[in-house]
C-alpha cells in the first residue's frame with residue numbers, strides 16, 4: 001500500500017525556507033517545534049533531499065523533550081549519486097536510515113541501507129512501494145524545496161502543512177517550500193483544501209489536504 005505522504009515545512013513571513021546561503025535558520029517557534037516532533041513521532045518515516053543533508057546535517061530524530069514515548073521513524077534520503085558525506089548525522093546509527101540512489105550509484109555507506117530505484121532520477125512511486133513493503137504507512141517529507149516540488153509534480157502529496165514564522169529573510173535565490181521548475185500553466189496548479197489554521201506564539205500553521 002502506498003504510504004500517506006505528509007509535507008511539513010516552515011517558511012518566513014516572506015515565503016523562504018532558508019537564506020540565500022542555503023543554511024538552516026530558525027523559523028519555527030518553540031510551540032511549533034513541539035508540534036513537529038509530535039508529528040515526526042506519529043510518522044513511520046521522515047524524508048529529506050540530499051542537499052538538505054549536505055547543507056544542514058539534520059539528525060531527523062524525535063527529541064524526547066517534546067514527546068513522552070519516542071518511536072524514532074525511519075530516516076530516508078533521496079540522493080541520486082550517493083553524495084552525502086560519511087559522518088552525516090543521519091548515518092550515526094541512532095535510527096534506521098535508507099538512502100535511495102539511482103541505478104549504478106549503489107555503494108557501501110556505513111549507517112544506512114542503500115537502495116537503487118530509478119535510472120536517471122529516483123522513481124518516487126517505486127520508492128514509496130519499497131517503503132510500503134517495509135511497513136511505512138505515513139511518510140513525512142520535510143524538504144527542501146526541490147524535493148517537495150518533485151513530490152508535488154508527481155501528484156504524490158496527501159497533506160501539506162506549512163508554518164509561517166515572523167521573520168523576513170528575503171533574497172530571490174533563497175529557497176521556498178516548493179522550488180524546482182514550477183508549473184507555468186494555471187491548469188496544472190495544484191488545488192488544496194484548507195482544513196485547519198492554528199495560531200502559535202509567533203506565527204501560524206496552515207494545514208491543507210490535497
Ligand SMILES: NC(=O)c1ccc[n+]([C@@H]2O[C@H](COP(=O)([O-])OP(=O)(O)OC[C@H]3O[C@@H](n4cnc5c(N)ncnc54)[C@H](OP(=O)(O)O)[C@@H]3O)[C@@H](O)[C@H]2O)c1
Pocket residue numbers: 008009010011016017018019021022023024025027048049050051052053055056078079080081082083121122124142143144145146147148150151175179
Ligand atoms: N524550513 C524548512 O522547513 C526546511 C526544511 C528542509 C530544508 N530546508 C532548506 O532547504 C534547502 C535545501 O533545499 P534544496 O531544494 O536546495 O535541496 P533538497 O530538496 O534538500 O535536495 C535536493 C537534492 O536531492 C536530490 N534528489 C534525489 N532525488 C530527488 C527527487 N526525486 N527530487 C528532488 N531532489 C532529489 C537531488 O540531488 P542529486 O541529484 O545529487 O541526487 C537534489 O539536488 C536548505 O537551505 C535547507 O536549509 C528548509
